Amino acid sequence: MQPFKIRILGCGSALPTLKHFASSQIIEVRDKTFMVDCGEGTQIQVRRARIHFNKIFAIFITHLHGDHCFGLIGLISTLGMLGRTAPLHIYAPKELGPILKLQMDFFCNGLEYEVTFHEVDTSVAGIVYEDKSVIVKSIPLNHRIACCGYMFSEKPTLPHIRRDMIDFYRIPECYRNNIKNGADWITPEGEVIPNNRLTEPAAAPRSYAYCSDTKYLPELYKLVYGVNLIYHEATYCSENENRASLYYHSTAKQAATVALNAKAKSLLLGHFSARYDNENAILNEARNIFPNTYLANEMSVFDVE
Amino acid sequence: MQPFKIRILGCGSALPTLKHFASSQIIEVRDKTFMVDCGEGTQIQVRRARIHFNKIFAIFITHLHGDHCFGLIGLISTLGMLGRTAPLHIYAPKELGPILKLQMDFFCNGLEYEVTFHEVDTSVAGIVYEDKSVIVKSIPLNHRIACCGYMFSEKPTLPHIRRDMIDFYRIPECYRNNIKNGADWITPEGEVIPNNRLTEPAAAPRSYAYCSDTKYLPELYKLVYGVNLIYHEATYCSENENRASLYYHSTAKQAATVALNAKAKSLLLGHFSARYDNENAILNEARNIFPNTYLANEMSVFDVE
Incomplete structure (x- = not known):
């Protein structure tokens, strides 16, 4: 079976901590390497994970909070210094376009590869990217500003x-x-x-849903039904449910409920609030509802099975 | 004697490495905490160094290459989340103004403190900041784009x-x-x-000169003459002197020559190229000319004596 791997580069939330980097993951599926989110310090983590920078084909940004996109300009700039020639595709809410353009015009003068910006409509569940073997769909989320998750799915292969x-x-x-x-x-x-x-028969096609950031969406499970692995933000435990709702985030219990209703095979939690020194309380809360739950952690690799 | 400390947050150069962060330092002098340069990941390093974020009074940016300023927007954003109310002063080449404004307008909506931008003319040696006990002057450098170092000097105190x-x-x-x-x-x-x-008599006033990035400037010593501690970039060893010149950087020998001619007390080297696994060759080359030389390193603290 071909690899379908999720590498965690960062799974913290907005405030910097000694433990976590801001959000970013690498998704290796079939012959493609994608990145989802690109918080500050992501390029450092790419180096640390010994990922070949130039293998990154496209970057999907969920929303325009700094902890999900401030690393983009640094990564684009570094790819230029590393001699990239292949285009880089960026999928993001449209408001990023002019900001990125101004930064690139100033900081990335003479870049020898093309950065192709694709506007994503975060309000609909639609196809964002497709090639012969993989399809990526947007998953509308509710995080006050325009925000969507992304579902990465293998296409069925011939027997x-x-x-x-x-x-x-x-x-x-x-x-x-x-x-x-x-x-x-x-x-x-x-x-x-x-x-x-x-x-x-060929192996059944697999899928991975990345859902960050969002308040609890009771109907979300329908959009990711039958997914193999779902990453769902779990910024807080239930004791902070009101805070989660106030800031449009989710609790571990809510994340597990989505995974349970979606009949997902496994659940990966992340986007941990800086208030938790260790996230075992988050893990235990989720496992009470959905036993096959794991904590994201920098440099961890999860297979989509 | 009041403390006058330099804390290294990052001393790497443009490409990310496993060893170094991009350029940033904290300067604590008299009752003030300044930052000079703010590469990507600086806020992570501030946390790691256990520096109180809100003590940072002003940030001085030498030039607008990403490894010296891409961490600014993340730091500004984090200071807002941490409840800062005191103004933050940013001193930088004027081209940063509109870029920062666009980013802040979008990402830092509702910030409860003021960010005051001060344009620095990098082409002249002039007073950039002054209060009752400290003075900061620009040091024109030659790095192809507008670039200056900064000299932090105590004012004389009464006996x-x-x-x-x-x-x-x-x-x-x-x-x-x-x-x-x-x-x-x-x-x-x-x-x-x-x-x-x-x-x-009171202790003699002390001074610290931060010189990064620049090609070798044979006359630079005149602007920093008698400085206690000079930080001078030493991206390369002499074997890469041509490369240093091509990219408007300096070798360890050139940095040491500036310190020697300036009759500095000590020399601190940094901005190391990613090609060096360890920087002892850089250190040794400099010490042959100027023995009282030290290597910058993340989390190291140097007293200005």
Whole structure:
């Protein structure tokens, strides 16, 4: 099975702490490397994680709070110094466009690669990016300012051909693609061998939903239903539920409820408030509702399974 | 003697490394806390150094390359979240003004303190800031774009009164300020006690020059002559002298030559190129010319003596 990995570069919230960097993750799926969010210090974390800077194909920004985008100009600038030539695609709420342009015009003079800005309508669930093997959709969230999460999904792949059956029936090379695409085989004697005896189904396509930042959305689960892994912000424990609501954030219990209702396989929590010295209380609160829960942590890697 | 301390928050150069943060220092002199330069990640380092964010009175930016100013907007934003009410003064080349304003208008809506922007003319050596006890002057440098260093100097203080002499001559309280300001004392018998028998000279005022980034300037020493501590960038060793010149940077030998000619007491080197795994070669090269040389390093503190 091809890798589908989530690397945590930062999972803190707005205030700097000794423990966490601001939000950023790397998503490796099929042959692509994406970044989601790019808080201050992200380029330092990319170096620390030993990720090849120039492999980053596109960056998806959820919303325009500093802890999710202040690292962008530094990263763009560094990619230039590292000799990048391939375009970099940035998907973000449209208000980022003019701010980034002014910064780049001044600080990134003579950049030898193109930065292509794609406006994202955060108010709808729609396709933001698509290639032959991956699709990325926006997930509208409610965080006072325009904000959306992103769902990264593999596209279904063709079934695998069973080598033993191909050999047994002496099916010629030129016909194998037809079989991959669903054709049966008719032997010289006229016997029909149904496709499902000649192939094995491909692994089910996997998906990862990144949901940060948002107040609790009871209907959110419908947009991420059946997701393999969901990252949901859990800035607070339930004892701070009022504060969470006031600042348009979620509690661990609320994050777990979304994962439970979505029938997700696993839940990853992050965007921890600076008030928590350790996040075990957050973890335990979520596990009471959704046992297969994990805490994000800088440099951790999670497989989407 | 009052403290005069330099705290290194970052002393790397443009590319992120596992070892160094981008340029930033804290200067504590008399009752003031200044910052010079504010590269990406500076607010993380302020936290790490356990410096009280709200003590930072003013920030001096040398030039508008990202590794010297990309941390500014994040720091300004964080100061707001921490409830700052006192104004923050920013001294920088004028081109930063509109860029910072656009960012602040968008990201720092509702900030409850004032950010006062002061344009610095980097082409002249002039007074940039002055209060009752400290003076900050610009030091023109040559780094292709507008760039200046900053010299932080204590103002001379009044001499200390000798308690033993005051008691011996029974000099009344109301006259002591006159003596501090240079007056002699005339005894009831008409004897003149000269001021220098009643006082001890105050410690000589100290100064710190921060010179980054610049190509080698053979005349620079004149502007920092007699400085106690000079920080001079030493991006490269002499083996990369051509590269240093090409990118308007300096070698360790050149930095040491400036310190030697300036008759500085000590030299602090920084702004190390990412190509050096350890900077001992840089240190040794400088010490051959100017023995009292030290390497900057994140979280190190240097006293200006």
